[in-house]
Amino acid sequence: MKYKVSVDVSVVYECLSSFMIYVTKKWTDNLDIGPSFMQDLDQRLPEEVKSKLNEARNCPFLDFDVLYALIMLRDPHMDDQPAAFLDWLDSTPVEELYSRLITYMPVLSQDELQRVIDTYPALMRLWYHHYFQEAEHEYRLLLEEDAQEKSILLSKMEPESLVEYATGGVILDNLPVTSVILFPGVHFRPINTYCFYENLLLIQYPVDVPEDNEDDPPMVLLRMTDALAHPERLRLLRFVAHEPKTVGEIGKHLALSDERLLHHLVILRAAGLLRSHVDTTDENGRFSLRPDGAAELQMFLESYMRLT
Structure with a gap:
């Protein structure tokens, strides 16, 4: 609609x-x-x-x-x-x-x-x-x-x-x-x-709050680097890279408990690396890779390094 x-x-x-x-x-x-x-x-x-x-x-x-x-x-x-x-x-x-x-x-x-x-x-x-x-x-x-x-x-x-x-x-x-x-x-x-x-x-x-010290890395960059620092989260991103997957499908593929999977999903969503598909017919929703996330990671990293 x-x-x-x-x-x-x-x-x-x-x-x-x-x-x-x-x-x-x-x-x-x-x-x-x-x-x-x-x-x-x-x-x-x-x-x-x-x-x-x-x-x-x-x-x-x-x-x-x-x-x-x-x-x-x-x-x-x-x-x-x-x-x-x-x-x-x-x-x-x-x-x-x-x-x-x-x-x-x-x-x-x-x-x-x-x-x-x-x-x-x-x-x-x-x-x-x-x-x-x-x-x-x-x-x-x-x-x-x-x-x-x-x-x-x-x-x-x-x-x-x-x-x-x-x-x-x-x-x-x-x-x-x-x-x-x-x-x-x-x-x-x-x-x-x-x-x-x-x-x-x-x-x-x-809406992010600006850093008090311009030498400090921005929170958005820290969320991304933290999200990518765990092997299970990287495997999760690869699994959902080509089409949306349900929470059940992700948990089964990665052999993760519901609690641990939810923890990873929250971190990846907060980092802007996952899409969350909101649908009233599916209580838990589906997740897929957010392509813009990788581009934004490069942009924020280059900006902080003053390469752009």
Whole structure:
């Protein structure tokens, strides 16, 4: 199915993403920020703040799909500020918010939405005050600059090619959607996140943070060299070089446990060396070699060596 691609950008997405990582306590082993993100915040945040934020751990995980959708459907005239968004949630009748959401989340009840509105604005204000606001300006500049670049490419690339480029290898196969919205994120780098809605897919793609010292190799180059430093990962790339393979096929060919295979897949995807074929008919998806990955490795290596 053909789909239309658009690019959205808001620092509110980033505030929610950082909040989500902290309160769910997931993914950090696979993120650039690493487990130290949690450890540093647990030391810095007051006990009463941590206690309040931990209340969100007992809420349904799908609440975050609702919150991302509300950001996507935010009032276009309000300031791009987390506080403005949260004020908008508090001041807008739940019936109006529900009417915006129901097209994209038809199984959501108004009572469920009311619970989300009653729960999260206060927690996100705490998060903003005690963590996010101090780096908001830096994130905003990174996000807006990257989104501007991707917006320019909208008129120069086919939709499928732009999605693959922005996400570092996501291929959308047979998805029943007519719209794909891309938005940049920093905290979740180097992975992509997805929110599947009725007839629409919202994808967060990673934006790298510039190195503090220009003599340091860029993180994107380190991901690639690390990914290629293991024989099992090289054999995996060779196996998927000519056609997409399922997780089961890869695991059987390489005689790897599910846990070890997933570890390798995450590293290769983060390095931009694997394509991930997203298909609603296959829960685990398929993977294939990303040809642009080898070219990008040479480009980043030559750039760091100052050969170009």
